Amino acid sequence: MIVTLTMNPALDLTTSVGRLLPEAKLRCGPARLDPGGGGVNVGRVVGALGGAARAIFAAGGTMGQAYMERLVGEGLETRPIAIAGETRLNITVAETDTTAQYRLVLPGPELCEAEWRACLDAVDADLVPGGFVVASGSLPPGVPTDFYARISAAAKRQGARCVIDTSGPALAVALLEGVFLAKPNQREFCELTGVAPADRQGQEQAALDMVRRGAAEIVALTLGSEGAIIASASGLLRIPPVSVEPQSAVGAGDSFVGAFVLALSQGRPLENAACLASAAGVAALLTPGTELCREADVRRIERELVARMGLETPDDAWQPVPATK
Ligand SMILES: Nc1ncnc2c1ncn2[C@@H]1O[C@H](COP(=O)(O)OP(=O)(O)OP(=O)(O)O)[C@@H](O)[C@H]1O
Numbered sequence: 001m002i003v004t005l006t007m008n009p010a011l012d013l014t015t016s017v018g019r020l021l022p023e024a025k026l027r028c029g030p031a032r033l034d035p036g037g038g039g040v041n042v043g044r045v046v047g048a049l050g051g052a053a054r055a056i057f058a059a060g061g062t063m064g065q066a067y068m069e070r071l072v073g074e075g076l077e078t079r080p081i082a083i084a085g086e087t088r089l090n091i092t093v094a095e096t097d098t099t100a101q102y103r104l105v106l107p108g109p110e111l112c113e114a115e116w117r118a119c120l121d122a123v124d125a126d127l128v129p130g131g132f133v134v135a136s137g138s139l140p141p142g143v144p145t146d147f148y149a150r151i152s153a154a155a156k157r158q159g160a161r162c163v164i165d166t167s168g169p170a171l172a173v174a175l176l177e178g179v180f181l182a183k184p185n186q187r188e189f190c191e192l193t194g195v196a197p198a199d200r201q202g203q204e205q206a207a208l209d210m211v212r213r214g215a216a217e218i219v220a221l222t223l224g225s226e227g228a229i230i231a232s233a234s235g236l237l238r239i240p241p242v243s244v245e246p247q248s249a250v251g252a253g254d255s256f257v258g259a260f261v262l263a264l265s266q267g268r269p270l271e272n273a274a275c276l277a278s279a280a281g282v283a284a285l286l287t288p289g290t291e292l293c294r295e296a297d298v299r300r301i302e303r304e305l306v307a308r309m310g311l312e313t314p315d316d317a318w319q320p321v322p323a324t325k
């Protein structure tokens with residue numbers, strides 16, 4: 001069982017408009033509402049790829065209610081932690097006259113100390129030796145910057161592995177505590193280390209340095225269309241890019257993390273886990289809107305990556321699947 005934590009979930013409202021212009025009344029296309037938020041998305045990906053996940057998340061108000069209703073049938077166990085504030089709404093608008101996609105992200109409700117402590121306690125109660133907790137997404141107002149560091153400390157106390165996918169000070173402080181796996185993207189990595197996104201050598205060195213000083217056992221630096229770099233005690237692993245025609249970039253990072261953690265939890269070698277992760281990230285681009293990744297796409301791209309990297313083919317647990325679902 002993989003436990004995920006989402007402190008600041010959001011209902012994702014997706015719609016379309018010809019052109020996003022100021023002042024004019026903009027007639028939009030039909031709206032779609034999906035339950036979003038890093039940890040919940042990671043849990044949905046784990047479920048979509050055949051694993052078991054439990055999502056712990058803060059939820060409040062009528063939006064929180066609507067959020068929980070939309071998680072039914074998503075293939076994961078849910079553990080909502082009640083909060084007084086209203087769960088946020090994030091808005092994605094796709095321009096139909098162009099291919100531009102606008103992502104409006106709101107701060108989320110403020111949590112009081114009792115509320116964030118309840119989230120911490122819920123995670124603590126679910127940690128088991130050898131287990132995984134994935135803390136993903138931003139921290140809402142009111143939650144201390146060292147919150148993810150506390151999650152990682154709790155995981156260490158119980159012999160569990162903590163995966164962090166966040167940005168800014170919350171990430172920096174968690175790395176001071178030390179985590180099992182950190183998955184920054186190029187922007188987050190640049191913010192953290194000062195290494196420019198174009199400086200590939202600098203990125204590789206900085207990622208290895210993070211491993212050497214114990215900030216993370218594994219650093220998975222995802223490079224968007226350029227693949228990923230994985231640093232660990234065994235050195236560097238470069239996952240090559242896969243060229244696809246993107247439908248929507250939403251969920252690439254969460255799909256990467258979900259697949260990575262699932263594969264690691266199954267005891268698969270790091271190279272194979274990283275291939276599955278990258279395949280899931282790429283597969284997320286093939287689905288429209290906020291939809292994450294489809295299993296058949298993941299398996300197909302995984303086979304391509306495994307072959308290109310000269311690895312042994314995925315073991316028997318991974319049956320060949322048709323190219324489309
Ligand atoms: N344009 C792309 N073309 C091919 N693969 C991509 C592209 N964008 C993302 N990927 C795949 O998805 C993985 C994660 O993407 P990225 O580095 O953009 O993460 P992220 O910024 O955390 O994503 P998100 O926007 O979902 O938060 C990459 O390592 C890569 O495998």
Ligand SMILES: [Mg+2]
Nearest residue numbers: 165185253254
């Ligand atoms: Mg991300």
